[in-house]
Amino acid sequence: MILDGREAASAVYETLKQQISELSTPPKLTVFLVWDDTSSLSYIAQKRKYALYVWMDFELIRLSAETDEASLLAHMDEKNSDTTVSGIIVQLPLPKHIDTKRVIAHIDHDKDVDGFTPASIGNLFLGEDRYVSCTPKGIMRLLAHYDKEVEGKRVAILGRSNIVGKPLALLMINAGATVTSCNSRTQDVAEITRWADIVVLAMGQPKFLKPEMVREGATIIDVGFKKVNGTIFWDADYDLLKSRTDITPVPGGVGAMTVAMLLENTLLAFKRTHQYS
Amino acid sequence: MILDGREAASAVYETLKQQISELSTPPKLTVFLVWDDTSSLSYIAQKRKYALYVWMDFELIRLSAETDEASLLAHMDEKNSDTTVSGIIVQLPLPKHIDTKRVIAHIDHDKDVDGFTPASIGNLFLGEDRYVSCTPKGIMRLLAHYDKEVEGKRVAILGRSNIVGKPLALLMINAGATVTSCNSRTQDVAEITRWADIVVLAMGQPKFLKPEMVREGATIIDVGFKKVNGTIFWDADYDLLKSRTDITPVPGGVGAMTVAMLLENTLLAFKRTHQYS
Numbered sequence: 005m006i007l008d009g010r011e012a013a014s015a016v017y018e019t020l021k022q023q024i025s026e027l028s029t030p031p032k033l034t035v036f037l038v039w040d041d042t043s044s045l046s047y048i049a050q051k052r053k054y055a056l057y058v059w060m061d062f063e064l065i066r067l068s069a070e071t072d073e074a075s076l077l078a079h080m081d082e083k084n085s086d087t088t089v090s091g092i093i094v095q096l097p098l099p100k101h102i103d104t105k106r107v108i109a110h111i112d113h114d115k116d117v118d119g120f121t122p123a124s125i126g127n128l129f130l131g132e133d134r135y136v137s138c139t140p141k142g143i144m145r146l147l148a149h150y151d152k153e154v155e156g157k158r159v160a161i162l163g164r165s166n167i168v169g170k171p172l173a174l175l176m177i178n179a180g181a182t183v184t185s186c187n188s189r190t191q192d193v194a195e196i197t198r199w200a201d202i203v204v205l206a207m208g209q210p211k212f213l214k215p216e217m218v219r220e221g222a223t224i225i226d227v228g229f230k231k232v233n234g235t236i237f238w239d240a241d242y243d244l245l246k247s248r249t250d251i252t253p254v255p256g257g258v259g260a261m262t263v264a265m266l267l268e269n270t271l272l273a274f275k276r277t278h279q280y281s
Numbered sequence: 282m283i284l285d286g287r288e289a290a291s292a293v294y295e296t297l298k299q300q301i302s303e304l305s306t307p308p309k310l311t312v313f314l315v316w317d318d319t320s321s322l323s324y325i326a327q328k329r330k331y332a333l334y335v336w337m338d339f340e341l342i343r344l345s346a347e348t349d350e351a352s353l354l355a356h357m358d359e360k361n362s363d364t365t366v367s368g369i370i371v372q373l374p375l376p377k378h379i380d381t382k383r384v385i386a387h388i389d390h391d392k393d394v395d396g397f398t399p400a401s402i403g404n405l406f407l408g409e410d411r412y413v414s415c416t417p418k419g420i421m422r423l424l425a426h427y428d429k430e431v432e433g434k435r436v437a438i439l440g441r442s443n444i445v446g447k448p449l450a451l452l453m454i455n456a457g458a459t460v461t462s463c464n465s466r467t468q469d470v471a472e473i474t475r476w477a478d479i480v481v482l483a484m485g486q487p488k489f490l491k492p493e494m495v496r497e498g499a500t501i502i503d504v505g506f507k508k509v510n511g512t513i514f515w516d517a518d519y520d521l522l523k524s525r526t527d528i529t530p531v532p533g534g535v536g537a538m539t540v541a542m543l544l545e546n547t548l549l550a551f552k553r554t555h556q557y558s
Contacts, residue, residue: 164455174451177462
């Protein structure tokens, strides 16, 4: 089976569109971009495209690469206190002269729809739904969309980043999975991936996962990629794996879900502020 | 080898005593207790004993079991804004008519020396040392005291509570371990415990871990216990395990470290507020 992120995302968009059409004013998502590297712009274009598709307001605040931290924080203050703005995200990476940690922590917790502030992470840990960061949330939703149970399953997560591996481990633990978190120092990784019912790849090691490393019928979620000479390579050897596992295609896998979860979080933030149930 | 928590804690106390003796005013730890169940009182007595031993001020605010939430929060406000108070903890459990989550979140983040607020948990996740909750921090310190490496090791954690299993999994992941989190739905647990270099027990299942479930020379950390007819039983079968593993004794294992870490966090909080380096 192919775990089609575009199909699952499209179901989310239809629900969002329906719900937003019933509101008297639309939620607004504000994105800060402090420089113009082309990959950031293409990510933002995706967010904008789907925000507009579900009738959400979208606002991009572009600041030059020379913007200093104080002035970025001042711009953020304005949006933090603007009641028409439901969600605020800061496109990463930021230029080196700006302290990313301080900027992220400056987002009003009630508008932190990327779920990157310490308070949001703490809530994810505690099992609260405000606001779970978008890629791990998208993985959980994709599995649910294809009726893949998680409770009681063995999950191997390769990679331990703050935005994928670690928060996903917490979500899986909360959902009752037996979770093994692996990193570059893990020995005998193949032993662990063969043990697992679900393997999540988030490393950036081209074609790392081969068929002999997983059990027949395992579920493979691939979010790791690396650009080599302009070509993107993913962590799973998709062509060899697709016939014997249930696997996410690339592109069209988890990436599609990430944007959908961002917009869902923005609607949640709107509803919370406006006291919807 | 016996991993003696009292010995490791005593090293921490000597360091704290030395550092506090050099301050012009001592840090103060404030403890809120909303009812008088006897086990809470004996835990508090331990904290008080060692606080006084290291020359730290200690204050117990006892409120009756009928105290309502608003009045508890008002008492907390007073201590949140009292600059002579460095650390605040609320002894759990609270009476049922009080919302524990709201009370914990009400502790000033800079005084949250138990590390239970969402912001503190988020910082633990991100690898910041403000303030790591005391039992998982105590386990990491106990291992370090006995020169037990964690990086690259295989760690099995049995139990996924918010105060031991989950935060410890994050600390171990941050330290570079390969971590498997198990829960009551995990199948073939013995396969996982035999795989592990370090096994942490935090379930509350009397004498669950038997010698045949671990490899020779494994490290066993036992924090799980259950009272049966007035007798405390721990998760490891200590008498059978002590000759072939490195293991924490009970009592005198991790419990002793928990109090030491609480006082260390209180000194950290003091130093941060007073701009010590």
